Every structure is written in C-alpha cells, then in structure tokens.
Amino acid sequence: MNRNHRAAVLTLVAAASLLAACTKKPASEHTDVRPVRTVVVGRSNGTVGANYSGEIRARYESQLGFRTAGKVVARMVEVGSHVKRGQPLLQLDPTQETLQVAAAGAEADAARSRVAQARVDVKRTEQLLAQNFASQAELDQQRLALNQAEAQLRSAQARQQLNANMRGFTTLVADRDGVVSAINAEAGQVVAAGQSIVTVAADGEREVSISIPESRVDELRKATTLTITVWAHPEKSWSGKLRELAPDADSVTRAYSARVSILDADADPSLLRLGMTASVMVPDVNGSGAMRVPLTAIVDHERGRQVWVVDPKTSRVTAREVKLGAAQNDSVIVVAGLAGGETVVSAGVHMLQPGQQVKVAKAVALAQAGGSK
Template identity: 65%
Template sequence: MNITSIGALVGLGLLGACSPGTEPVQEDIRPVHSTVAGASEGSVGATYSGVVHARYESRLGFQASGRVVARLVDVGSEVRRGQPLLRLDPAQETLHLVAAGADVEAARARVAQNRTDLERTEQLLARRFASQAEVDQQRLALDQAEAQLKSALAQHQIKVNQRGYTELLADRAGVISAIDAEAGQVVSAGQPVVTLAAAGEREVVVSVPESRVDELREARSLQVSVWAQPGRTYRGTLRELAPDTDSVTRTYSARIAIVDADAALRLGMTASVFAADVEGRRAIRLPLTAVVHRSDRAEVWVVDPQTARVAPREVRLGSAQGDQVLVAAGLSGGETVVTAGVHMLVAGQAVRMPAAPAAVAQSERKAVQP
C-alpha cells in the first residue's frame, strides 16, 4: 500500500470521528417559577358588594283618600315618633264629622222622648187607663232608641278617626329616605307616600349568586367596610337570607347586620362584606397560573425534589378569589408546584427553578468572604 492510500484512509477515519451522529445530545432544561404548596386555615375569602340600609323601613300611607295640601318634611329630615309628615284636605272629612254629630243628637232626642213616653204609659197603667201591652211596646221603643244612640256614637267616633287620618304621622323616630307625593296630588287610602328609615340598627343588603349561598351561610366571621371610611371595618353577622331568588337577577338577597355601627355609617353608602374563612378548614391556595385545564379535569405540575423533573397531578378546585384558587383535593401540602411556564412542559421534563432570595444572598456573602 502506498503512502497516498494510507493518507486517504486516515482522512476518512478523521471524518468519521467528527460525524454529527456521534456528538452527545444535550437535554433541554426549561426554567420555571414555582411555589411550595402549604395548607392554611381559611385560606380563601369571599367579598360581596352591597348598600347600607336601616334594619326597619316603613312605607307609610294615609288611611283615607284625598288631596295632599301640605308636605311638612323633606327627604333627609330627622323626625320623631308622632311628628306630622303630610296633610290632606280636611274639608270632606269635616263635613262627615258634622253629619255624624247631628245623627248623635237626633238619637239622644229619640231616647229622651221614648223614656218620657214610657213613664207616662206606666202612670196610666197604674190608674188603669193603659194596658200592659202598651207599656211593653213603649219599653221596646226605648230599647231601640238606645241601640240607635250607641250606633250613632260609634259612627261619630269613626268620623273623628277619619278626620285624624287626614294627617300622616311618623310611626317611629328615624330619617325620611323617600317621598312619593307632593302638594296637590290626590292619593288613595293605603298608597305608600313616605319611606321612613328607623334610627338605630344598620345592615348591608347584598345579592348572592346561587353558587355562593352555602359559603356565606357557613362563614364564621364577616367584616364590613365602606368606601367612605377606608381602613375602618365593622363586625357583621348574617341576619337574613332570602329563601328564593329575585325574579330578574336570579340572585339571593342577604341582609348582614352591622354589630358595632356608628354615626359614620349613612344610609345608601356602598359597602363590602368580606368573609375571611368561607372554607372553615385547612386548605391549599395556589395562583391561577399554576392550573392547567384539560377537557374535564384540572392539573398542576409537581416537581420531584430529587430529580428536578415534573409530573402532572390531577387536582380538584374549590372557590377562587382574585388571582388565586383553592385546591380542595389532590395536594397534601409541601409539594413544589410550577406556577409559570406550565403550558410548555411535558411529563418527565427537567426544570430549573430560580434560587430563593435567601439562598442567593447567602452565596453572595460567601463569595465576598476572604
């Protein structure tokens, strides 16, 4: 074999050694963000928006019909019990009262006349100029006259009451929150014309969707805050929960009593009710970015601390608030869960997680030590 053949063989060997097929394959290690799943008591809360109302609100109306001649209060007026609010024209009721008084006087006159007739007939009976039947007839007439007098007196009292019904009075102390009648307007008996919010107890009225009724009912504590008083919170308790939904909004109305209400709470203020522990048990909370939804199930990526590789794990989700969600089942606590980059992972893939701030600081201190 000549020198030229030997050189060719050596060159082919070198080319084979440098072939791409013999290079080692480098595994793709994907950087991710993660968190350690930890259980906490009452880890998810719920917030409901509502409006401050008085616990007792009266929609007042006249007990008689007529034309309004005077409005004696304005919206926002503070009133005391028995204070006049509106007044009807009393002319018609005054005439009825006069007529009833005349009927009473006529009935009294009939009673007096029948009593006199009875006495005369009894005297004639004693002198045998009248019969016993005539006496009995006079007694019956007297009884009828006395019954008619009682009826006339009762009718007169009714007219007196009707005359009093021309003035609408406050049934309790409070604040006028609405007036639905003006001077000159004709109103009917029983028509609501004034809304009176009673002084004292205050509560928040909220609308609750049907999916969150149970969590509000089971909440162990409620906190109430208003926009007008930032940083100030009040203690609340669930006083009333409607048994049926509103026909329009399809939500349940709930009334949250404010236990420590003060003068700063004004009617109509926008309020928020926060239930800090709607779950009432130890639970795990994760960012929404950690959850991957696949058809009809939810999964998270759990990192093996020994191999730094990920594996999918199915979880059951609970309530959500803001950018976090409650994990009701699937995690026991202590697992390292990927929170960013979940859609780019595959089972068994190696990942690299940024060092914790404490670890980075410690390594930097070691680097600067002499």
C-alpha cells in the first residue's frame, strides 16, 4: 500500500506541473507597457522638396593683383570698404620702375640724336653727289644708316612707354564699383606679378552659392521655381533661378556647386548682405504631396530603416520598413512604407519590441511638409 500511495502522489504532482506549464503566457507577449510619444502622419497639400544652405555672394567678383612684382608700401582700403572704379587700393614701391623709365628715356634721347645725325649725313652726301664729289654707293649707305637709326628710335620709344606703364602698374586700382571682401597682402610684403591680392565684390546682382548632392542634380535642373530665405530675415523670401551648375563634383565633398540668382534682390538690397546664411528651397518637381516623420522616429537596423506603427485598437506596435527621401530640418520624407493617418512612435523607439503595448503620452498631427516662409 505504501508503494501505491507514493506513485499516486507523484502522478498528481506531474499533472499539476503540466497544467501550470500549459497556462503560462507566451514569452513573446510583453506584459510591461512602455510610455512613448507619437505623431499622426498626414500627407501634405503643398509642394515639398529640399532645403540647401549656402551664402549670399556677388554675381561678379574680381580677383585683383599687380601686373608687376614689388614690395607693398601702402594700403589705402580695408575689408568692407566700398570702392569706386579706378580708386587706388594698394601701392608698390615705385623706385625700381622709376629708374627703368629714366634709363629708357635716356636711351630714347640717344636714339633720337643718332637719327638726327644720320639725316644730316644723308643730306650732305646728296649735295656731294650732285657736285660729283661722292658716289651713289656712299649715298645708299648713308640712307641705310638713317633707316637703322630710325628703327632704333622706335624701339627705344616703345621701351620707354613700356616702362612708363610698368610704373603705373605699381598702383592697384579697382576695376568696378563694389565692396572689398578680402585683402591678402600687408604693407612691407613682397608680392609677385599676377598674385591675387584684393577681392572686390561688385555692386548689383546677388546670388546664393550652394552645394547639391548628386542624387538631387536633376531635380534642381527641372525646378521651375526656387524660393530663397536668409537666416537674418526669416519673414522675407525672394524668388530664385538656377544660373550655374558645375559640370563635375568637388573632389572632397563629392557635391556639385551651384549658383542661384536672386531675381528681386534690388527691391531692398540692404537685407541681402554678402556672406549672409541663405537657404534655397527646391520644391517637388512633380508637384505631388509627401509625408514626413521626425528623424527621431527612424530606427536603423541591418536590413534598412523602419518605424514603429501603433495599432489604435490594441495600442501595440508593429515594425514597418520604410523608404526615405530627403531630410529637411528635423524631419525626413517617407517615400514608401506608410499611409496617411497612421500613428508612428516619435520618441522611445529604441526600447520597443514587436507586439509590445505602449501608452501614448502625446499624439501630434504631422501633415505640414515644411517650406520657406
């Protein structure tokens, strides 16, 4: 009897253990509720695109330098000075050029004297030939000497003019009205001929210099309207037009440089100062709307990018693969993977697991695609 009683007890214990195992919840089902922030994704109505940061530049910029080498002895302008066409900017020491002008003048005077003497010799020989005291060969020789003297005089006069010009080149002058944006030499510095010394940004047209990634080059070419804003005056906007696009990418950044002309900059030029931070808004070429989600909603994993979508009925999350477009400010365009009206987790994404229940702290409708003011 004792043996049978022990077997019955063991059978009851095994049955209770099996029953407890059958009633245990699956390990994959999460019982903890995570607090998260969410956004409701909506499709925008306006055009969307990308913003490119750049700076305000002048349409024409002159890199000025001396035509002769020498030592800088005077600097008449500063960076930011407004200059007029022909205004002196820097001065080289003219001592050497002055001596060369003097030497060329003396050489020209000597050549002029030789010409005068050769003319006297020709005239005298002609008189002697008329009296049969000289031969025709002597006259021909005197005329040849006169031609040589006159050629030497022309050469000396040309050198004299050349040296006079070189002395004038010791003063660097502005070639147009504008603002001095850079000076690369100081008094006492020896500079070479042709070296860039002063940069003058011409008055008038203004444009924005930007860099474009290779994936957006065609979009920029096809864009019919561009909107320009500056950080200093966010309430203002200007129309723009692509003027120049580099044919090849920069060797370091691998981006294409572009120049966007500001069409109505003359309306109030004081608002657009050189070097200001500007933003060029490139609208969607097809004119279609798009959806945006915050950058904080994107989760990177080995297969790509995903977001957590909240089921409004069960408050549980599901991982959704998405395809992204261009980023703008703190959001990014979702090209594929989401539908309008879905709720996406925007904060707390790295603490979630598939099927986990969440507690929504705040839901924000994100239908505004963004754009220039």
